[in-house]
Amino acid sequence: MTDNQAGWKMDNSYSRLPKIFYSLQKPTTVKAPEVVIFNETLAEELGLDSEALQSDDGAAIFGGNEIPEGGNPLAQAYAGHQFGHFTMLGDGRAVLLGEQITPDGQRFDIQLKGSGRTPYSRGGDGRAGLGPMLREFIISEAMVGLGIPTTRSLAVATTGEEIIRETMQTGAVLTRVAASHLRVGTFQFAANWGDTEDLRALADYAINRHYPELEKEENRYLAFLKNVIRRQAALIAKWQHVGFIHGVMNTDNMTISGETIDYGPCAFMDTYDPATVFSSIDRDGRYAYGNQPYIGGWNLSRFAEALLPLLHKEEDEAVKLAEEALSEFPEIFESEFLSGMRLKLGLFNEEKEDKALIADLLNLMNQHKADYTNTFKALTFGKLNESEMFKTEEFTQWHEKWQGRLGRQEQSKEDVQDLMSDNNPAVIPRNHRVEEAIEAANNGDLNVMVKLLEIMANPYEHSPDQEEFCKPAPPSARPYRTFCGT
Numbered sequence: 001m002t003d004n005q006a007g008w009k010m011d012n013s014y015s016r017l018p019k020i021f022y023s024l025q026k027p028t029t030v031k032a033p034e035v036v037i038f039n040e041t042l043a044e045e046l047g048l049d050s051e052a053l054q055s056d057d058g059a060a061i062f063g064g065n066e067i068p069e070g071g072n073p074l075a076q077a078y079a080g081h082q083f084g085h086f087t088m089l090g091d092g093r094a095v096l097l098g099e100q101i102t103p104d105g106q107r108f109d110i111q112l113k114g115s116g117r118t119p120y121s122r123g124g125d126g127r128a129g130l131g132p133m134l135r136e137f138i139i140s141e142a143m144v145g146l147g148i149p150t151t152r153s154l155a156v157a158t159t160g161e162e163i164i165r166e167t168m169q170t171g172a173v174l175t176r177v178a179a180s181h182l183r184v185g186t187f188q189f190a191a192n193w194g195d196t197e198d199l200r201a202l203a204d205y206a207i208n209r210h211y212p213e214l215e216k217e218e219n220r221y222l223a224f225l226k227n228v229i230r231r232q233a234a235l236i237a238k239w240q241h242v243g244f245i246h247g248v249m250n251t252d253n254m255t256i257s258g259e260t261i262d263y264g265p266c267a268f269m270d271t272y273d274p275a276t277v278f279s280s281i282d283r284d285g286r287y288a289y290g291n292q293p294y295i296g297g298w299n300l301s302r303f304a305e306a307l308l309p310l311l312h313k314e315e316d317e318a319v320k321l322a323e324e325a326l327s328e329f330p331e332i333f334e335s336e337f338l339s340g341m342r343l344k345l346g347l348f349n350e351e352k353e354d355k356a357l358i359a360d361l362l363n364l365m366n367q368h369k370a371d372y373t374n375t376f377k378a379l380t381f382g383k384l385n386e387s388e389m390f391k392t393e394e395f396t397q398w399h400e401k402w403q404g405r406l407g408r409q410e411q412s413k414e415d416v417q418d419l420m421s422d423n424n425p426a427v428i429p430r431n432h433r434v435e436e437a438i439e440a441a442n443n444g445d446l447n448v449m450v451k452l453l454e455i456m457a458n459p460y461e462h463s464p465d466q467e468e469f470c471k472p473a474p475p476s477a478r479p480y481r482t483f484c485g486t
C-alpha cells in the first residue's frame, strides 16, 4: 500500500508553533498490531481508503509502528486544573501524527492515544487498555449520532502486548480524530510557561484554525474569548439535553474548538437527578450532571485569565474586558438550554413561562425518579401509561399546562410530534449496553459493539429495532460506576 492509495494527505501545522508547545515524539513500536474496529464512514469523510487501511499496513499505522507520509509525530504540551488543582500535564500517552487534509479542504488532527511514553508521561506507562479505548470509540460515535460536537474515533488496534492495571489488560491504541486538540489547558500552559509572544502565537493559531472570521476584528483576542464562551455554552447545553455526564471536566479536557473531548469516566444518566455522578474518583460531585454548566463557566474563567495579556496592555482594562465577556456565559447557556428544551417539548415559539414549564417537569422527574430519555420519548408519542410519574395528580396538572401551551401555537399535532421525535433520542448508549459490548469485544466478539454502534448511529429514528436498547439498566447493574480508564 502506498500512502497515495490509502489517501493520506498530511501536514503538521502545530509543529510550526514555538518549540515550547510540543516535543517531537514517535509512537513506541508494538509487537503485533491488529485493527479490531475501524470506522469506514469516518475514513471516507477524511478521504481515506477503508479497504487499503484494513490491512497489515493499516494496522502498522494504527498501532504506531509506521507513520503515514507527511506525518510528523509529536506530543503536545499543556497544563490544566484537575479537580481544581493546577498542574503541568501534556500528552502523556498520545502523539499527534499530523493533520489530515480532507478532499474538501478541512483539517483534522490524527492522534494516536495509548501509543507509549512521552516526555510528559510523569509516572505513567503511556499505554491504554482495550476496554477504555473501545468505550471512547462507542461514546464518541454515539455523540456524533446524537448531533453533539465531538472528537471522533477512526480505529482501535490491539498491540499484541498486555498492560498492567488492577488486572492485566489487552493493550490498545485509539486513533482519535479532532478539529484540533487545542485545550483551555494549552493556553494555561502558554500563560504560565511561555512569554506573551508564545501566547499570541498560540491564540493566532487557534483563531486561524477555528475562528478565521475573527481575524479582522479590532480586538480579535476578546472576540476569540467570547466565541469560545459561546461554543462551550452551546456544547454543554447539548450535553444537558441528552443527559450526558462528562465526568472529568478538567480544564485540559475542554477544547477551544467546542468539541467534546476525552471520554474517560463519562456516562449517560438514566434516572433524572441533577446530582448524578458516575465517576469513581469524583467523590465530591464536582462534575455532577447539574454542575456541568457551572464548571464550564469556571473553566472558561481560567481560559480568560490565561488570555489577559492579549486582551489589553493595561491589566485592569484586560480584567474588565474578561469579566464582561465571562458574565455573558450564564445567559448564553440558559438561552441555549431553553431553546433545546423547547424543541424537546414541541415548542416552536417562545413564551416567558416556558422556563417554569421546563423546570416543573424536571422537578417531577427528579421527585419520581423517572428515566430521563424515556420520559421525553413517552411525551413525544403520548404513551403516558409507561411510568408511575404519569399517574400522579401533579403530572396531570403539568400535562394540562403543557397541552394548553401547545394549543397557543399554530403548529399541528403532527408538526409537534415531528419536532419532538427529531429532538428526543429513542436511544442513548445505556451503561449496561456499553459494558456488555466491551465485555464481548474483550472476549473476541465484536458483533455486540457493531450492533450498538449501528443503533446509536440513528438515535432519532424511533424504529422498532431500537426497542431492546431503550430499557434502563436492571437494578442489579446499579449504582453504575465508571473508572478513569487509563
Ligand code: AMP
Residues within 6 Å of the ligand: 089, 090, 091, 092, 093, 094, 120, 121, 122, 123, 124, 125, 126, 127, 128, 248, 252, 253, 262, 264, 484, 486
Ligand atoms: P486524562 O485524565 O485522560 O485527561 O489524563 C490526564 C493526564 O494524564 C494527561 O496528561 C494524560 O496524558 C496523562 N495520562 C493518562 N494516562 C496515562 C498513562 N497511562 N501514561 C502516561 N500518562 C497518562
Ligand code: MG
Residues within 6 Å of the ligand: 252, 253, 262
Ligand atoms: Mg485529558
